[in-house]
Amino acid sequence: MKYLVLPLTAALCLLGFGAGAQQEQERLDLPGDNLNLYAVLKLFQASPTLEDFEKSLNDESNNINNLDLNGDNETDYIEVVDNVEGNVHNITLKVAVSKDEDQDVAVIVVEKDKDGQATIQVIGDEDLYGKDYIIEPNYDSDGNAVGGTPNPGYSGSQSTASARADNSNVTVQYTTTYEVATWPVVLFMFRPAYVVWRSPWYWGYHPPYWRPWRPIYWHQYYTYHYYWDYYYFGHYRRWPHYRVPGWRASYYGGNSFRRSAPLVQVRVQRGDYRNTYSRPDLAKQGSxxxxxxxxxxxxxxxxxxxxxxxGRPVRPVVTRPAVTRPTRPGGSTNPGTTRPVTRPTNPGTRPVTRPTNPSTRPVTKPVNPGTQPVTRPTNPSTRPVTRPTIRPSQPSTRPATRPSVQPATRPATRPSQPGTRPAVRPASGQ
Structure with a gap:
């Protein structure tokens, strides 16, 4: 793996997708706020089998599952079902919200090609996360995942999630599709002797070791995972594209394995899930x-x-422009960096001094001719008079006066009286 240590706020500024980037949202105002998919992917990577993954996902001590989709004030049991389509494993996380209704929560899509490369994405169901909520590993640029160009983290929107753990450092760890293929659970699923895992549990029938618990409020849940952001954003990212071509159309096309419960849709429309955001004072308990x-x-x-x-997380706004702009193009070596400073402030310093103080120049040169300062603004004859006067008397002032005085007179006199020179020169020569 390759490593890159950055301040978290700087790293999260890199979490954009480029064109069409999405910004990481701290709060979706949807039921998915109570199942952190970054935590789900972290747990999936560490699991040896899908059965172990399901057991750990429903373990209260892991503080990952905080879903209560049917509103009975008890956490829901998440079933794990593998739907295999060729070389693609669609590992569905679903909840039985009633005897007759199931609701998909998310799908972990794993695809492995004949060259031994594997891609993984965790895709939140639209009913719970909104459209195109996708989490995947930080793929290295040397090991591009099929179907897109890697990005060194999300952010974006996420942004981001651009304010999370802003006072810490994040170590961005890049991986490759070959390394993903060596995850224990991926090796397990692609063994020749693999038996497709389909959770044996359903509504009213759960493993004997499992007992539901009362879900905690969102601010407590969010703050607990806030302290994991150094790991989540160091290893995973938001991504706007589906790695498997045509996957979205197939999943939401009506003929797939997807399950959507009307009960959940009704509760979302009524705003029943908003109660979970009503206790921001409990954030300290999550900490x-x-x-x-x-x-x-x-x-x-x-x-x-x-x-x-x-009750929404507050993002620090000051770091994004300060981190990205000065460091990108080495502005100190660019000779044009001073121009943007002077041009917008005084795009025409020459014409500004002319109309405001045409007599300012005579103030610096009243030593020799007393009458000429009066005629200089009107007669261009001052040029031949001032040049011989300044050069012999003060050669050191020459560089100081020329950029401010001398170039200023030329554009001023030429457009105003182009024909005055022949009339003035014989007069001054006498």
């Missing part, structure tokens, strides 16, 4: 949870996130 469970984490001493009056 305490993380520090209790991970006392040696590098982010344990970070400041907790700030929220505005509406």
């Amino acid at each position: 305490a949870m993380f520090k209790r469970d991970h006392p040696k984490a590098p982010s344990v001493h970070n400041r907790p996130p700030n929220f505005d009056k509406g």
